[in-house]
Amino acid sequence: MTQNDETESFAVSGAIAETLQRYIDGARTGDIVLLRSAFAEGARVSGSYGGKPVTWSLGEFCDAVAKGGPAPGLQARIVSIEPAGGAAMARLEALDWRGTRYTDFFVMVRRDGDWRIDSKVFHAHARA
Numbered sequence: 023m024t025q026n027d028e029t030e031s032f033a034v035s036g037a038i039a040e041t042l043q044r045y046i047d048g049a050r051t052g053d054i055v056l057l058r059s060a061f062a063e064g065a066r067v068s069g070s071y072g073g074k075p076v077t078w079s080l081g082e083f084c085d086a087v088a089k090g091g092p093a094p095g096l097q098a099r100i101v102s103i104e105p106a107g108g109a110a111m112a113r114l115e116a117l118d119w120r121g122t123r124y125t126d127f128f129v130m131v132r133r134d135g136d137w138r139i140d141s142k143v144f145h146a147h148a149r150a
Contacts, residue, residue, distance in 0.1 A: 034105045038112060038130060041137045042100055049119060052092030054084050062131055062138035069144035083142075093119045108132040123147040 048057025067083040095118040110130040
């Protein structure tokens with residue numbers, strides 16, 4: 023790898039982290055426009071909530087977040103980012119998103135130079 027290749031490779035994880043930070047900040051503040059900007063059009067969100075499976079379109083997910091309002095106590099950390107070309111996986115751990123702890127798994131894509139969440143699969147742990 024050339025020095026330029028190494029620099030670009032290093033920058034990928036930072037760019038993915040910036041997208042995930044928009045997701046976190048949008049959830050924390052209740053800013054649905056910011057939250058939505060982290061996702062690709064047509065993204066899907068699936069997981070288990072209250073022990074029941076759910077699958078939402080991006081619009082349905084954003085509506086649910088908007089209905090719940092801001093989560094000012096939300097703490098989140100990116101556990102892993104694994105890029106490969108124009109695709110990536112990422113894992114996020116969140117605590118106190120309005121009283122619930124979540125583990126989120128994201129599949130991400132790079133479109134026109136920007137990283138976006140293409141799908142999210144989550145597990146809602148017992149309420150805190």
